[in-house]
Amino acid sequence: MTNGIRYGEAPSDGAGLVVGVDIGGTNSVVGAVDETGRLRAQAHFPTRARESAELFVPRLAQVISGLCEELAPHIQLRGIGIASPAASTREGIVDNPANFQWGKVDLAGMVGRYFDVPVMIMNDSDAAVLGETRYGAARGMSNVLLVTLGTGLGAGIVADGKLLEGAHGAAGEIGHIIVSPGGRECTCGRRGCAETYISATGVCRTVFELLAGSVAPTPLRGVSYDALTAELVASLALQGDRCAAEAFERTGHALGLLLANVVAEFDPEAIVLCGGLIHAGELLAAPAQTSFAQHVLGRYKGKVRLLLSTLNDGEAAILGASSFARDRLHEVVVR
Amino acid sequence: MTNGIRYGEAPSDGAGLVVGVDIGGTNSVVGAVDETGRLRAQAHFPTRARESAELFVPRLAQVISGLCEELAPHIQLRGIGIASPAASTREGIVDNPANFQWGKVDLAGMVGRYFDVPVMIMNDSDAAVLGETRYGAARGMSNVLLVTLGTGLGAGIVADGKLLEGAHGAAGEIGHIIVSPGGRECTCGRRGCAETYISATGVCRTVFELLAGSVAPTPLRGVSYDALTAELVASLALQGDRCAAEAFERTGHALGLLLANVVAEFDPEAIVLCGGLIHAGELLAAPAQTSFAQHVLGRYKGKVRLLLSTLNDGEAAILGASSFARDRLHEVVVR
Numbered sequence: 188m189t190n191g192i193r194y195g196e197a198p199s200d201g202a203g204l205v206v207g208v209d210i211g212g213t214n215s216v217v218g219a220v221d222e223t224g225r226l227r228a229q230a231h232f233p234t235r236a237r238e239s240a241e242l243f244v245p246r247l248a249q250v251i252s253g254l255c256e257e258l259a260p261h262i263q264l265r266g267i268g269i270a271s272p273a274a275s276t277r278e279g280i281v282d283n284p285a286n287f288q289w290g291k292v293d294l295a296g297m298v299g300r301y302f303d304v305p306v307m308i309m310n311d312s313d314a315a316v317l318g319e320t321r322y323g324a325a326r327g328m329s330n331v332l333l334v335t336l337g338t339g340l341g342a343g344i345v346a347d348g349k350l351l352e353g354a355h356g357a358a359g360e361i362g363h364i365i366v367s368p369g370g371r372e373c374t375c376g377r378r379g380c381a382e383t384y385i386s387a388t389g390v391c392r393t394v395f396e397l398l399a400g401s402v403a404p405t406p407l408r409g410v411s412y413d414a415l416t417a418e419l420v421a422s423l424a425l426q427g428d429r430c431a432a433e434a435f436e437r438t439g440h441a442l443g444l445l446l447a448n449v450v451a452e453f454d455p456e457a458i459v460l461c462g463g464l465i466h467a468g469e470l471l472a473a474p475a476q477t478s479f480a481q482h483v484l485g486r487y488k489g490k491v492r493l494l495l496s497t498l499n500d501g502e503a504a505i506l507g508a509s510s511f512a513r514d515r516l517h518e519v520v521v522r
Numbered sequence: 523m524t525n526g527i528r529y530g531e532a533p534s535d536g537a538g539l540v541v542g543v544d545i546g547g548t549n550s551v552v553g554a555v556d557e558t559g560r561l562r563a564q565a566h567f568p569t570r571a572r573e574s575a576e577l578f579v580p581r582l583a584q585v586i587s588g589l590c591e592e593l594a595p596h597i598q599l600r601g602i603g604i605a606s607p608a609a610s611t612r613e614g615i616v617d618n619p620a621n622f623q624w625g626k627v628d629l630a631g632m633v634g635r636y637f638d639v640p641v642m643i644m645n646d647s648d649a650a651v652l653g654e655t656r657y658g659a660a661r662g663m664s665n666v667l668l669v670t671l672g673t674g675l676g677a678g679i680v681a682d683g684k685l686l687e688g689a690h691g692a693a694g695e696i697g698h699i700i701v702s703p704g705g706r707e708c709t710c711g712r713r714g715c716a717e718t719y720i721s722a723t724g725v726c727r728t729v730f731e732l733l734a735g736s737v738a739p740t741p742l743r744g745v746s747y748d749a750l751t752a753e754l755v756a757s758l759a760l761q762g763d764r765c766a767a768e769a770f771e772r773t774g775h776a777l778g779l780l781l782a783n784v785v786a787e788f789d790p791e792a793i794v795l796c797g798g799l800i801h802a803g804e805l806l807a808a809p810a811q812t813s814f815a816q817h818v819l820g821r822y823k824g825k826v827r828l829l830l831s832t833l834n835d836g837e838a839a840i841l842g843a844s845s846f847a848r849d850r851l852h853e854v855v856v857r
Contacts, residue, residue: 283820
């Protein structure tokens with residue numbers, strides 16, 4: 188089933204658009220990338236992760252079609268690369284992403300019903316680390332850890348110049364390292380996972396812990412759990428609110444310790460931080476740097492760079508997923 | 523400087539011995555491996571890690587010479603591969619191994635002064651994981667984590683069929699993941715490192731914590747800190763001593779949690795446990811299995827095998843270091 192436009196009729200010279208999609212816990216971003224790696228058009232829409240994938244896919248298809256119609260007939264669609272949490276390229280499925288109500292779905296197949304071009308899926312953090320090593324802060328590096336700080340916490344790893352996928356395409360789940368046994372309940376069903384502390388959600392949970400533990404007045408006492416966002420906490424912290432600042436200090440401290448531990452396993456040359464939470468800037472980065480320096484093993488000291496992503500939100504994953512899909516266009520056609 | 527024997531005069535057909543050395547925190551093992559991967563002769567000696575490397579190397583050279591003399595003239599020495607903690611193949615040095623008083627030493631160069639053959643060094647855990655994937659429990663697997671439970675705690679990683687070395691040859695230092703911030707002091711100068719809990723030393727430290735925290739009678743109250751060994755704790759546990767058994771239960775529990783966390787990062791098909799502490803058998807393995815099953819993220823459940831090494835102590839590292847050195851004999855000769 189196509190929606191009228193013959194997206195597949197691209198010139199045979201490898202030109203044309205490959206759409207990259209980044210599915211986030213809160214928002215999804217679609218970008219149309221040309222053969223030079225330039226993002227030609229982009230659109231955002233709310234993911235609504237608590238709805239089913241069957242409701243999500245038609246909305247995604249509509250946004251992709253809209254972008255392509257904007258750019259057609261000058262340049263045509265050749266393929267689609269989708270970055271999603273809990274996606275396995277090898278198995279072609281998305282399996283129960285931790286903050287979603289999707290279950291196990293054949294996302295590539297479902298999206299493929301709307302378009303006459305190959306659709307590939309990959310883990311969101313893998314897409315982002317590819318984007319960063321090809322176009323971003325880690326350009327040209329061979330041993331890189333990309334850490335995504337959004338609704339959840341994830342990592343993509345490039346080791347010795349190659350994506351580290353693991354035996355089941357599931358490497359890099361650092362958000363589900365248990366850092367506090369018996370601690371905060373996680374959407375994965377266990378307790379004490381890193382992402383319950385180190386993420387946008389983690390910042391909000393820490394605020395509520397601080398509100399419970401102190402009596403100091405703060406505007407945060409007038410905000411409900413459902414209404415609180417990490418953006419609000421950041422803006423209050425910048426206005427001098429102690430509770431808000433303390434929540435970021437604790438998050439940054441936990442992040443620095445986690446990164447020091449992860450360095451001892453992967454020995455990267457750089458760690459790139461990305462995701463919505465990095466907009467908090469020094470509120471998060473300063474305590475993270477201090478804690479990292481305090482906790483990192485002597486033999487790695489001064490050898491690992493902590494970088495902030497230089498790409499806009501979702502761009503690393505869009506560019507990575509799109510270039511990953513473009514690399515494989517030929518393989519797919521040949522099969 | 524050679525000691526009289528012309529070790530280099532091997533036949534040109536790739537035959538001959540390559541000695542593998544495994545330097546442990548307590549004992550070192552030397553093995554002479556022939557071109558079929560068979561261990562032809564083997565010798566042990568105490569490492570005395572608190573002495574300098576300058577005192578260790580002559581003792582090592584004497585053991586190697588002894589083994590070679592045993593086997594000469596039938597088969598001759600072609601090369602030496604040394605597995606040492608904190609060794610970097612790329613930089614050719616051993617840099618301050620955590621439980622040693624060596625500082626930073628050019629171990630390959632120092633040993634090379636005694637023999638007329640190429641000497642290569644590599645990280646002990648890297649050697650062991652090569653040995654296990656080539657000759658042991660993980661034969662033929664492409665994504666394997668080898669965990670060494672000895673005086674310290676280390677890991678060697680094979681990802682996608684290749685040794686994961688990291689940007690500075692220092693990947694896999696899982697013994698220095700901080701699992702308990704502010705916890706037990708570690709020889710690395712920090713606090714709360716995994717190996718202060720999960721290692722032979724960790725078992726003994728846990729015993730002393732238990733002795734301090736209870737008043738129950740146990741023969742362990744008659745043993746000094748310096749005299750206590752994990753072997754003694756294991757043998758008392760097997761005789762029904764509650765304190766000794768509890769020390770292994772806690773160690774196994776911590777090990778299972780650590781392995782569950784590490785699986786979330788590397789996504790291996792198997793974890794192979796080796797090192798002196800695995801002689802404790804079910805005392806350690808049973809609580810480790812339970813804790814691993816309890817803590818591992820849902821998506822990895824039933825996908826990761828926990829295996830015990832099937833090779834004898836030090837053999838994996840000897841075989842790995844020897845085969846690594848043999849692979850590179852030609853490269854070295856050509857240079």
